[in-house]
Amino acid sequence: MTNSANHSAAYIPSSQSITVLSPATVANMVCGFDILGFALNEPNDELTVSISDQPGVEIINQDDFDLPTDAEKNVSGAALLAMLEECPDIKGFRLLSNKQIKPGSGIGSSAASAAGPVVAANHLMGNRFSKEDLVRFAMFGEKVASGVKHADNIAPAIYGGVTLIRSIFPLDIVAIDAPPLHVTIVHPQIEVRTADARQILKQNVLLRDAIKQWGNIAGLVAGLIQHDYQLIGRSLEDVIIEPVRSILIPGFNDIKSSCKEAGALGGGISGSGPSIFMLSETAETALAVESAMQSVYNKIGLDYHTHVTTINTTGVKIK
Amino acid sequence: MTNSANHSAAYIPSSQSITVLSPATVANMVCGFDILGFALNEPNDELTVSISDQPGVEIINQDDFDLPTDAEKNVSGAALLAMLEECPDIKGFRLLSNKQIKPGSGIGSSAASAAGPVVAANHLMGNRFSKEDLVRFAMFGEKVASGVKHADNIAPAIYGGVTLIRSIFPLDIVAIDAPPLHVTIVHPQIEVRTADARQILKQNVLLRDAIKQWGNIAGLVAGLIQHDYQLIGRSLEDVIIEPVRSILIPGFNDIKSSCKEAGALGGGISGSGPSIFMLSETAETALAVESAMQSVYNKIGLDYHTHVTTINTTGVKIK
Numbered sequence: 001m002t003n004s005a006n007h008s009a010a011y012i013p014s015s016q017s018i019t020v021l022s023p024a025t026v027a028n029m030v031c032g033f034d035i036l037g038f039a040l041n042e043p044n045d046e047l048t049v050s051i052s053d054q055p056g057v058e059i060i061n062q063d064d065f066d067l068p069t070d071a072e073k074n075v076s077g078a079a080l081l082a083m084l085e086e087c088p089d090i091k092g093f094r095l096l097s098n099k100q101i102k103p104g105s106g107i108g109s110s111a112a113s114a115a116g117p118v119v120a121a122n123h124l125m126g127n128r129f130s131k132e133d134l135v136r137f138a139m140f141g142e143k144v145a146s147g148v149k150h151a152d153n154i155a156p157a158i159y160g161g162v163t164l165i166r167s168i169f170p171l172d173i174v175a176i177d178a179p180p181l182h183v184t185i186v187h188p189q190i191e192v193r194t195a196d197a198r199q200i201l202k203q204n205v206l207l208r209d210a211i212k213q214w215g216n217i218a219g220l221v222a223g224l225i226q227h228d229y230q231l232i233g234r235s236l237e238d239v240i241i242e243p244v245r246s247i248l249i250p251g252f253n254d255i256k257s258s259c260k261e262a263g264a265l266g267g268g269i270s271g272s273g274p275s276i277f278m279l280s281e282t283a284e285t286a287l288a289v290e291s292a293m294q295s296v297y298n299k300i301g302l303d304y305h306t307h308v309t310t311i312n313t314t315g316v317k318i319k
Numbered sequence: 320m321t322n323s324a325n326h327s328a329a330y331i332p333s334s335q336s337i338t339v340l341s342p343a344t345v346a347n348m349v350c351g352f353d354i355l356g357f358a359l360n361e362p363n364d365e366l367t368v369s370i371s372d373q374p375g376v377e378i379i380n381q382d383d384f385d386l387p388t389d390a391e392k393n394v395s396g397a398a399l400l401a402m403l404e405e406c407p408d409i410k411g412f413r414l415l416s417n418k419q420i421k422p423g424s425g426i427g428s429s430a431a432s433a434a435g436p437v438v439a440a441n442h443l444m445g446n447r448f449s450k451e452d453l454v455r456f457a458m459f460g461e462k463v464a465s466g467v468k469h470a471d472n473i474a475p476a477i478y479g480g481v482t483l484i485r486s487i488f489p490l491d492i493v494a495i496d497a498p499p500l501h502v503t504i505v506h507p508q509i510e511v512r513t514a515d516a517r518q519i520l521k522q523n524v525l526l527r528d529a530i531k532q533w534g535n536i537a538g539l540v541a542g543l544i545q546h547d548y549q550l551i552g553r554s555l556e557d558v559i560i561e562p563v564r565s566i567l568i569p570g571f572n573d574i575k576s577s578c579k580e581a582g583a584l585g586g587g588i589s590g591s592g593p594s595i596f597m598l599s600e601t602a603e604t605a606l607a608v609e610s611a612m613q614s615v616y617n618k619i620g621l622d623y624h625t626h627v628t629t630i631n632t633t634g635v636k637i638k
Contacts, residue, residue, distance in 0.1 A: 164534070172538070208522075218540045
């Protein structure tokens with residue numbers, strides 16, 4: 001390690017490794033397009049990082065997703081390479097990746113791939129970087145995935161809970177206190193590419209729609225922090241993005257109305273879809289909501305997966 | 320009182336009267352166009368209401384603003400008439416109006432005229448109406464003033480503190496908890512008509528600007544409720560309305576930059592202007608901010624009034 005003299009951190013033996021669970025996340029949270037997101041307790045990617053004497057980032061995939069092993073083209077690799085640039089005492093990292101979150105599902109698969117490894121590496125290096133630094137590194141991974149550095153999945157994956165990206169440049173992340181919430185997710189087995197979902201958005205919006213939207217965002221943030229479930233429910237309304245994007249998701253309107261009838265506070269498209277999420281006040285309602293989702297997709301005859309979980313309040317966890 | 324039998328409320332002698340202080344208010348709060356507002360402890364209008372045996376609303380102006388005394392054309396009158404329609408046991412009201420808040424100043428003069436009388440009348444009638452009802456009545460007054468039923472001044476005048484209008488139709492008002500804040504206002508002695516200030520706004524906004532704006536709104540609401548002064552300061556940024564409207568206010572940019580140098584957390588146009596407000600964490604800073612405002616307008620040679628006050632947490636007060 002020729003450049004260890006440039007940095008004050010202690011030498012870390014290459015034999016040490018750490019395994020983390022990196023969570024799925026829901027970006028946008030209906031009205032909070034590009035600014036709000038939250039982490040889920042299930043599903044998680046399992047990622048093991050060790051310090052390596054080989055320069056660069058070595059990637060070993062242990063799953064069947066056939067993701068690239070060239071670090072620069074790999075989401076985890078790009079995040080770790082960005083981190084490595086600020087670690088003159090470290091030569092390289094080795095990553096074992098065992099993904100459980102299906103790429104393209106709309107619940108932050110790429111963010112889990114980007115966030116987990118940098119949190120793990122940071123632990124190995126004595127937590128020398130702040131959470132904000134880790135988000136900055138992980139955003140390089142998101143850029144590989146979608147061409148855009150966005151943080152609305154990465155921030156909740158790293159911070160846990162509900163996070164606000166007040167500003168992306170300069171980065172300003174705010175942890176939003178929230179009451180316990182149960183989350184039901186349905187992932188219809190169709191593909192919606194993030195790039196396509198972004199492409200169909202209009203570049204201009206009506207001022208009167210923007211005003212409705214920011215009224216709902218203000219209501220949602222107030223409802224979360226003040227633990228007012230009814231206000232959260234009333235504020236989960238999106239007059240700008242959902243009307244456009246939901247046409248890419250079969251059965252969207254039926255899912256939404258039947259979930260609300262089953263008692264959900266509200267919900268909508270997870271990230272850019274195709275997954276749909278619903279928030280409920282109790283575990284019992286979250287299960288009733290799952291049944292409602294199943295009924296709709298069984299009727300349509302579309303394959304799907306569901307998850308019934310809660311908000312992960314800690315972010316990436318050491319296993 | 321021929322129709323008292325239609326209503327369960329007790330008979331109220333016409334000799335009773337009540338005097339209230341109805342506060343100035345700041346609408347929009349920089350990034351929260353049309354949805355946020357807060358009440359001030361100074362200045363206030365003084366309004367005295369009594370029940371009358373004469374049908375309709377009699378208005379006696381005790382100030383020099385030469386406002387109409389025809390109830391339907393008068394802001395207070397229109398609000399009381401709307402209330403009267405839902406009081407079958409009451410024939411009429413009599414109002415003595417002594418306004419201290421100059422019409423057209425941008426600190427909610429019409430809202431004070433509309434809110435105070437309905438709060439006073441409600442007290443006289445045993446508080447039979449909810450605050451939300453009172454906002455609904457007072458909005459008829461705002462319609463007389465500006466042609467539009469808006470509630471971003473009326474809601475804080477009636478509720479006190481900082482209020483969110485999540486939705487106007489149907490009306491959904493949320494009280495936002497806020498830390499103690501000191502407010503400095505400068506009112507340059509020029510006229511900006513609300514209708515003109517509304518006219519120059521563009522009907523379309525860029526989605527990317529709308530996203531910045533709702534990031535700031537979410538940050539402001541979170542900062543207020545979490546009592547995080549620095550987050551409040553960072554979030555007081557308006558990329559949509561202020562760049563357009565501020566051109567109507569001489570010296571706006573100089574005022575803003577010199578107030579921030581003097582220690583203000585931030586601020587901007589109050590309502591549709593021409594008044595400018597700044598928020599500070601301490602009374603001392605609020606006074607330094609006043610001096611900064613005075614310097615700019617003294618240099619320009621423009622007449623002005625200033626107010627240094629705090630947020631009124633109770634709304635309209637019985638005197």
